[in-house]
Every structure is written in structure tokens, then in C-alpha cells.
Amino acid sequence: MIRVRVPATSANMGPGFDSIGIAVELYNEFGFEEIESGLKFNGVPEEFCNENNIVYEAMMFCFNKGKYNPKGLEISTIKQDIPISRGLGSSSSCIVAGLIGANAIMGNKFSKDDILQMAVEIEGHPDNVAPAVLGGMVVAIMEGGRVYYDMVKVQEHIKFVPIIPDFRLSTKDARVVLPKEISLKDGIYNVSRASLMVTALTNGNHDLLKYACRDVFHENYRSKLINGFYEVKEESNGLGALATYLSGAGPTIMAMISDKNDKFKSHMEKFLEVRSLNWAIHELSIDKNGAIIIEGDK
Incomplete structure (x- = not known):
């Protein structure tokens, strides 16, 4: 099993609407495995056990980019400490985890920057997914359909x-x-x-x-x-x-x-x-x- 950990993020940081976010030490963990056939879920609420699952959709987005056709997939929620719909990047954690899990199944075809670009294509704005992928505090913009970013070094204390x-x-x-x-x-x-x-x-x-x-x-x-x-x-x-x-x-x-x-x-x-x-x-x-x-x- 491929096990992926993604941090919570605080986006719209202060006045940085849709552009500045930071990752914090609160985590969701997901498990991914290519299986012989079908789509299986473990530890996932029944309402999300289908092809509309945001993690699955992100995985298929990445597979399509990599021109890879998985035989079957098993997706597991191992740990869910990021609360849903509370402004701490729960949906971004699902998107990023799905992309990284799919990329790992393909043998890591894509770089971290590639993963970020895909995440922004799915999410529509970078302020949550950028720190989720990169960690730390990130300032990010969209220009010509691409994301550009830089890291901000925040004092340790x-x-x-x-x-x-x-x-x-x-x-x-x-x-x-x-x-x-x-x-x-x-x-x-x-x-x-x-x-x-x-x-x-x-x-x-x-x-x-x-x-x-x-x-x-x-x-x-x-x-x-x-x-x-x-x-x-x-x-x-x-x-x-x-x-x-x-x-x-x-x-x-x-x-x-x-x-x-x-x-x-x-x-x-x-x-x-x-x-x-x-x-x-x-x-x-x-x-x-x-x-x-x-x-x-x-």
C-alpha cells in the first residue's frame, strides 16, 4: 500500500485572498493500492464510496495526464484529523493525496511542481493546494493558466x-x-x-x-x-x-x-x-x- 500524508492548510491568510496560505501540523492520511479490478474503499463514508469521490477523481485526472490505465483501485482513509468544511483545506487534502497516490502508482512520472499545477487545475485557485503540496507559507498566483509561487520563511516561534x-x-x-x-x-x-x-x-x-x-x-x-x-x-x-x-x-x-x-x-x-x-x-x-x-x- 502507498500511504500519503497531507497537512491542513489555512488559506486566504489575513488579506491574502485566494493567494496566500500556510500548512500546519494537522493531517489526513490516505492509502492507495492498484488491484486486479474494480474500485474499493476502506474507512470512507458510504455516501463517498463511488466514482464521484474527490480523491478518486484526482487520481483519474493524474492517470489521464500520465496516459496510465489502472486495472483497479483501492482507496483507504487511514487518518482524518482535518475537519470537513471548516476552512482548513479538507478538500485540498483529498485532491493532493489522490494526485500523489496516482503518481506513485505510475512510478512518480511527475514532479512536485507538476502535481501542484494539476491540483490548481482541479481546485481553481492555489492558496490551499500550494501549501498542501509544498508545506510552509506560500504566496501563489495564476498567470496564463499556470501557477507561479514563492515560499515565505516564517520565524520559528x-x-x-x-x-x-x-x-x-x-x-x-x-x-x-x-x-x-x-x-x-x-x-x-x-x-x-x-x-x-x-x-x-x-x-x-x-x-x-x-x-x-x-x-x-x-x-x-x-x-x-x-x-x-x-x-x-x-x-x-x-x-x-x-x-x-x-x-x-x-x-x-x-x-x-x-x-x-x-x-x-x-x-x-x-x-x-x-x-x-x-x-x-x-x-x-x-x-x-x-x-x-x-x-x-x-
Whole structure:
């Protein structure tokens, strides 16, 4: 069996709408095997045990690119720690895992950059799939149908704390509430802050992050779909977060903290309990490796 591990990702990072994302140490693991015939699933909910499964679709996309016709496939979910439809890249993890699994079955015909390009073709934008493939913090753009990217070296002592609501919010529903156009003023607001966020993280000027991570493209609109959003964000900032922003399309709220802020998680847990919010919370480091094969490379 080929075993693939893919990290969770936080996209739309601060003001970096559809362009900046980061991988964190929360993982899904999948198993892949070419079998004599048919399509088999293990550990997969019944509703996803068919050819519309996103992992299977990604595999077939890769096989078609490689002109390879598998005899049969067995797809297993080994570990699923990334919550579904919470703004932490669960669908991207499926796409990336399927591509890497298929590529391994073919004997690794494609490079990591090839895998990323395929993932973007499937997903439509790079901010989740790029860090899922590459690890770390990635700034990526689309130009002429291709993805171009660079890595941002973030200071070691920053931790990421996803505060995860107990309900789902689909990307489709979260897209509907966005405006079709933005003003020049709003465009300048986000572009300037995205630039400052990258340099502040690179240079360790963390006092700037509370200003640099602000956004006017999507957070104000999507926050209306998340009961308790501003209450939790205000508490996060009050507990000393370097910045707090809406992760992906939501509903997860992501806090960036210094690793010296060792009381943040416990204090936030108490706050959520008092407010009767049954939300999950993790304290995570940045994943530096991206998606990897951890067993059985063909």
C-alpha cells in the first residue's frame, strides 16, 4: 500500500485572498493500492464510496495526464484529523493525496511542481493546494493558466491556533455572500496589508501583524454566517494573539501567537466553555514538508 500524508492548510491568510496560505501540523492520511479490478474503499463514508469521490477523481485526472490505465483501485482513509468544511483545506487534502497516490502508482512520472499545477487545475485557485503540496507559507498566483509561487520563511516561534466551530460552512455557500466587485480603496487596503504581512513575518516584526492581517475582501461578509465570530476574534486579540483572521472560507478562526504565549489555548478554551460554544481548538506548528509518501513508494 502507498500511504500519503497531507497537512491542513489555512488559506486566504489575513488579506491574502485566494493567494496566500500556510500548512500546519494537522493531517489526513490516505492509502492507495492498484488491484486486479474494480474500485474499493476502506474507512470512507458510504455516501463517498463511488466514482464521484474527490480523491478518486484526482487520481483519474493524474492517470489521464500520465496516459496510465489502472486495472483497479483501492482507496483507504487511514487518518482524518482535518475537519470537513471548516476552512482548513479538507478538500485540498483529498485532491493532493489522490494526485500523489496516482503518481506513485505510475512510478512518480511527475514532479512536485507538476502535481501542484494539476491540483490548481482541479481546485481553481492555489492558496490551499500550494501549501498542501509544498508545506510552509506560500504566496501563489495564476498567470496564463499556470501557477507561479514563492515560499515565505516564517520565524520559528510563531504558532497557529485554529478555533474550530462545531458546524460546517461550505466554500460554495461562503462564496455566494461575496460582492462581485470591490472598490479601488478596498483593493489598495488589502494589497498593502498583504505586502506588509509577508515582510513582517519574514523579518520577525510581529507587532505589525495586528494591522497587516486585516482584510476587507471577504471577512466582513462571511463573518455574518458565523455566530460568535467577532466575540471570539475580540477575545483572541485580548489574549495576546499577534493576529486573528478567518481561515479559508471559514468558519474556523485562526490565531497567530508567539510560542511564549503558553496560556492562550487554555484561556480560550475557558472562554468558549463559558460562552457555551462547543468549538475545538489546537495549537499547531507550521508544517514544513507538505504532502509526503510515508510508506510504500512504488
